[in-house]
Amino acid sequence: MKKNVDPCYYGDYLQLDKLLSAQHLQSAKYGEPAHDETLFIIVHQVYELWFKQILHELSSVIDVFSAQQVKDQQLTTVVHRLKRVISIQGLLNDQISVMETMSPQEFLAFRDYLVPASGFQSIQFKMLEIGLGLKREFRIDFDKQSFYNRLEQKDRDFLEALEKKDSLFELTQRWLERLPLLEFDDFKFWALYRQATDKMLASDEAIIQGNPTLSEKDRRQELRELQSTRDTFAALWDEQEYSNWQSQGHFRLSQRALLAALFINQYNEEPLFNLPYQFITCLTEIDEKLTIWRYRHAMMVQRMLGGKIGTGGSSGHEYLKRTTESNRIFKDFFNMATFMLPKAALPELPANVKGQLGFVMVGL
Template sequence: MPKNKDAVYYSDYLKLDTLLAAQQPHSPKYGAEAHDEMLFIIVHQVYELWFKQVLHELRAIHADFSKPQLDDKALYLVAHRLRRVLTIQDLMNDQVAVIETMTPQEFLEFRDYLVPASGFQSIQFKELEIRLGLTRKTRIAFDQQSFYNRLNDHDRSYLEELEQQPTLFDCVDAWLARMPFLEFKDFKFWDMYQKAVNEALDHDEAIIRENAVDDDQLATELKGIQANRDNFAALFDNDRYKVLQENDAVRLSQRAMLSALFITQYREEPAFNLAWQVITSLAEVDEKLTIWRYKHAMMVQRMLGTKIGTGGSSGHDYLRRTTEQNRVFKDFFAMSTYLLPKSALPILPERVREALGFSSLSALEKGHGAT
């Protein structure tokens, strides 16, 4: 790196004159300044700065996943950057407590001056959701109808163009789908896995039949066992899996789901541990966004009760529904549905274990792993 030839002054480098002049309360235009409007502005500006950094990380992660192959060095950087995003999300979630130091009455002193400005118009947050993979059809009905309604032409055009590009979800799905199903010659993992699943469910069913208190309880619990059998069977049946996708029960492609399942089952193997960390981190990004939406919803309910939001939404009710539905990587959360205890897992043959120990995930992705 070349040496810096010019002296750099702290406030010039950080553009503090511009940054610290960006807080312009509206309440003085109509009378006395509402003291807490400054807090309101700063908290939201800080959120936008963190959104900018999160997007900076996500764009780099997205670029890596968009490559035809993802080598181990790039995968390490992806895992590292996802951990940074998670740390920022923790800070964003904690920041809700700062805005909650403002009482509802203090907010009402300047709320009407904000109309029709709203969090709906946060282009960075909308971009964050789109880049992750929250498509228009997966949003709640109000979002589908009004997602672009309150935006200016420039912002609307930018987001509409962004929606036409592959999302991070799409790229992660393609990356997982490229993984081999690890059919090591005579070692047929998925055949052994299905056998282990059936044995485990047969064992559970036997316990239920022996310990049921009455016929109603027996029928209910056996129905649950059958539902589990159906879920497992759908993993290996193309038509049944497509039905699950059509009903929005799963979103990952079948090949990607099976690869993610294998990686999760054998996450302690050196070839898969880093990929498992990435899968887990993506699920945590989704989880922390859900927590942020929930905290935001609770804060809005505290401030507004059942009033309509400044952007025209139903306030707390709208935010509560986005918390429940606007998820991207929910399939990684549901992975535990298909996990077996280690004691029931097919034992990897020694030659397979040795090969995995010396293979990288990128080598397996290229098809040069264990055979």
């Protein structure tokens, strides 16, 4: 790399004159400036800067998965960049603690001057949600109706165009669907796996039936829950039943994609599956940290506003609390634990199957 010809000065490089003069207090327009409004502005500006970096990383990952093939070297880079996103999310979550140093009265000193501005209008955050896979049809009803109606037309047009592009969820699903479902000659993996799960569930039932500490009411309840687990397993093997469950919102991933993800997770110690496993784990952690951010944001809003409406017209805390669980993206990866077996109970992969997988997986 050649050295720069012109000297680089710290303040000029970071454009600190623009950055440090970008805090304009609304309260100052109407009288005495509210002391804590500076904190409020800076915290949200920092959020937007980190959103920009997350979008930069996410865009590069989407580019990789938009291609016909995802090579191992690319998957290494993808995992590295997603781990960076996870680290940034940790900072975003911790930043809420800084905001919580402001008391409700200190916030109320300038809050009404912000109407109708709202976090609803963060275009970058909406880009992040859409890019990950939280498009309008997957939002709660209130969110579907209000997703764009607080935005200027140019922003609305931009986001609606973005929704037509493939999200990371959709690209990940296609990538998983390209994994063969392990039917090689006389080795039928999923038939063996189903036998192992039936044995596990039968063992669970025997434990419930033989537990002397359970009352009859508790025993019936646990047996009902076990039957629900059996029904979930049954849906996993049956294409039509899976489709029914999917239409009811129990699954979002296609059956083939979920089975592939389950196989990768079960055999994650195999060198061939380690990077795919890390990728799936990263998506799970991103969804978890996004959910934690929503939850902490909801708690902060309740602490600051109680039952008051938000500046953007939403129901404030109540709305945010509902989105915490509803606006999940990779929930199937969390629920996959339902279908996991202990290592000792897994069907052993024959050497010839491992060899064939090694050949087939190179193109993923």
